Amino acid sequence: MKEKISTFLKAVAVIIILFLPVYLISPQTTNEKTGVIVRVNPEEFKPEIGVEGGVLKRALAGDAKTFNPVMAQETTSTAVIGALFNGLTKTNPKTLLPEPDLAERWKRDKTGTVWIFHLRKDAKWFDGKPVTADDVVFTYNEIYYNPDIPSSVKDMLFIEGKKFIVKKIDKYTVEFKIPKPFAPFLQAVGQPILPRHILEPYVKNKTFPSVWGINTPPEKLIGTGPYRLVKYVVGQYAEYERNPYYWEKDSKGQKIPYITKVKAQIIGDPDVRLIKFISGEIDYYGVRPTDLPELLPKAEEKDFTIYNLGATPSTLFVVFNQNPKAPIPKYKLKWFRNKKFRQAISYAVDRKGIINIAYNGLAYPIYTAVTPANRRLFDEEYYPKYPFNLKKAKQLLLEIGFKEGKDGYLYDREGHKLQFTLITNSGNKERETIGNILKDDLRKIGIEVNFQSIDFNNLVTRLMSNYDWEAVIIGLTGSMDPYFGQNVWLSSGHLHMWYPNQKKPSTQWEAEIDRLFQQAAVELNQKKRDMLYKKAFKIIGEEQPMIFIAAPEELLAVKNYLKNVFPTVWGWYKSEYVYIKK
Structure with missing residues (x-):
């Protein structure tokens, strides 16, 4: 049976991004049976001051179907555009707690149904225009709650069938009124915020679902994330550059992300991705269990570490x-x-x-x-x-x-x-x-x-x-x-x-x-x-x-010249602090 199965075609490990409930199991113990090297306890991980520059080489498992984050329903799309956008909040993959993103702080009233978000005044779109309350109100009221725009996000933004009431207080302040208090509200407002000055015409003429298709020139994609897409060749690669307007800096005032460029080859066959990782053409690789007999003996010679991230929610x-x-x-x-x-x-x-x-x-x-x-x-x-x-x-x-x-x-x-x-x-x-x-x-x-x-x-x-x-x-x-x-x-x-x-x-x-x-x-x-x-x-x-x-279980192989690396089943902790030291 095993010999018969081994003759079948090789395949792409692509999974639709849907949501299931989970809590983090961090990589804390060594797998003695396989010899997989694993990471230390996350509480002991402290990112160090890094060096700016370099090109991160990675792989994408397939072409995007859309560059529109609202319409994206599969990882082939979200993997391409994920670094381009931010929400009001984000979730720390180490603590699993919400923390500031486009909103630098927030407060709620005693009833737990009125939330006030204060936006960063240093957050800008890729075209240099400031992110304002108008963008937040537009994103929720005109896009996420628009009955003419299908979106899987919409299901998450109703409580007992009632939507959030979102309104502008001033240029950098937004109020959310929710029908009832509920625990995951701060995670719920982590959805991407989109630029009103770019997308409002498409909402008004009812063409928003088709805007930002894969034929859109990358310079037309306007987000706020740590990277912006600068080139996309279908079936070949995507190239990114650090967003010069990104607001976050390290404790010494250096800009982050430390890595200034990313080149992602589009490689559908995981066997090819494995070969390219071993040869040094990509810097990290999602390991299949069947790869271990080939990878483990090469870890020292090729200078990489295999992390066992433990049980996944997948x-x-x-x-x-x-x-x-x-x-x-x-x-x-x-x-x-x-x-x-x-x-x-x-x-x-x-x-x-x-x-x-x-x-x-x-x-x-x-x-x-x-x-x-x-x-x-x-x-x-x-x-x-x-x-x-x-x-x-x-x-x-x-x-x-x-x-x-x-x-x-x-x-x-x-x-x-x-x-x-x-x-x-x-x-x-x-x-x-x-x-x-x-x-x-x-x-x-x-x-x-x-x-x-x-x-x-x-x-x-x-x-x-x-x-x-x-x-x-x-x-x-x-x-x-x-x-x-x-x-x-x-x-x-x-x-x-x-x-x-x-x-x-x-x-x-x-x-x-x-x-x-x-x-x-x-x-x-x-x-x-x-x-x-x-x-x-x-x-x-x-x-x-x-x-x-x-x-x-989730396994990840990473070249050792990447520093400040702490992968989890939710993504890399403080990924913007990863830097290259060769």
């Missing part, structure tokens, strides 16, 4: 299309919307075998949207489990009316053969391996799976636009609070993957999840709030709309 799963508007046969929708059908498939997933083969043992089996990284929510005894059991899987299918034919395949009551097409993004070795394992195991219980790998951007289009798919292997990355997963878990959510944008919940269990999430959003008692989320994720575990498989 999840991998299979999801079946339950959308009545999807262009798939109605009898298949009937299968996919049956809980026992989904539970049967879950029992047929050999999670431990998949982890050993696809992840070299460096992952955790999961059955709902909670990973071991979710310290407060992870509870092995609380959530349902579906241990690998092909006999149980087949039994459930027979209970709901499938019968075995003479050819060994199962057929429903109307005589339709139990078969479906399973897709994933091409170039992802782990997902292609998993797809072939699932195909083989499901065949053993009479299910025919047509497994295909397709281009990632095409996959996203099918998932989010035309809904032309039956089943998919895909993944979610994580955020620090379940609230920011509302675009996935609420039935009305744009990224409610199995049946998005519902006008009202199509099932009673989805309605209950909606209720629990809405109640948790305004619950300030942390223990009560956590229990509300646990109840919601228990329902997800019982209903299996997404058949969760594994949560991988």
Whole structure:
């Protein structure tokens, strides 16, 4: 089986950026089994004064679909434009607490429903114009709350169906009134702020969703971030320069980021990225478990360190299309919307075998949207489990009316053969391996799976636009609070993957999840709030709309001439302080 799997196409590790609840597990212990070198306790990490200059060489896993941060729904886009924009706040990846960004300070009233933000007076757009309260009010009222502009962010900016009231107090002061107090407000206002003087005409003429496409000249992209995009060649590379107006400085008054230029090659094949990392053409590389036998012996000679960041909030799963508007046969929708059908498939997933083969043992089996990284929510005894059991899987299918034919395949009551097409993004070795394992195991219980790998951007289009798919292997990355997963878990959510944008919940269990999430959003008692989320994720575990498989550990290889490096599952801590010392 392993030899057969190893012959499949190599793949791109690209995951749609969606939000799941998690808490940081920092890299503190050495993995004696693999010899992976890991980082010290984050409390001991203190960035030193660095040296300005140099070029950071990195890799991007694919081309952006858009340069518009509001419309971006996938990491291929956000990886390109993430450094160009700022929110009012940002989250410290070491402490997981909100801290100032475009807002230098804030205060709230006694009720917890009125917040005043004071903007930095030294923050400027790339064109030199100041960032003002007009930009903040425009971003929220005219873009995020605009019914004509689809955005996954919108789901996070409502409390019990009511939006924030955002108004200007003076040039550098903005007031937010929220319907009720709720815990993650300061993280919620970390969304990118956009320039009114550039984008207002596109909002007024209703062309905003198409503005800043990938053919837009980089100089037309106006943000506030530490870097600005200066060149983008589709399929080849992106080049960045330090933003000369960026406000932050180190304790000696030097500008940061210390690194003044970044060149990011667009390399879809991770095997090619691995080769380029070893040869020195890129400075850091997201390590797959299967890379370790090749990388570990080269660490000293090639002068790099491999960090094990521990359990991640990222999840991998299979999801079946339950959308009545999807262009798939109605009898298949009937299968996919049956809980026992989904539970049967879950029992047929050999999670431990998949982890050993696809992840070299460096992952955790999961059955709902909670990973071991979710310290407060992870509870092995609380959530349902579906241990690998092909006999149980087949039994459930027979209970709901499938019968075995003479050819060994199962057929429903109307005589339709139990078969479906399973897709994933091409170039992802782990997902292609998993797809072939699932195909083989499901065949053993009479299910025919047509497994295909397709281009990632095409996959996203099918998932989010035309809904032309039956089943998919895909993944979610994580955020620090379940609230920011509302675009996935609420039935009305744009990224409610199995049946998005519902006008009202199509099932009673989805309605209950909606209720629990809405109640948790305004619950300030942390223990009560956590229990509300646990109840919601228990329902997800019982209903299996997404058949969760594994949560991988995260490994990162970094050249040792990069200093002030402290990677976490949330990104690099104080990444602007990284500098090059050769």
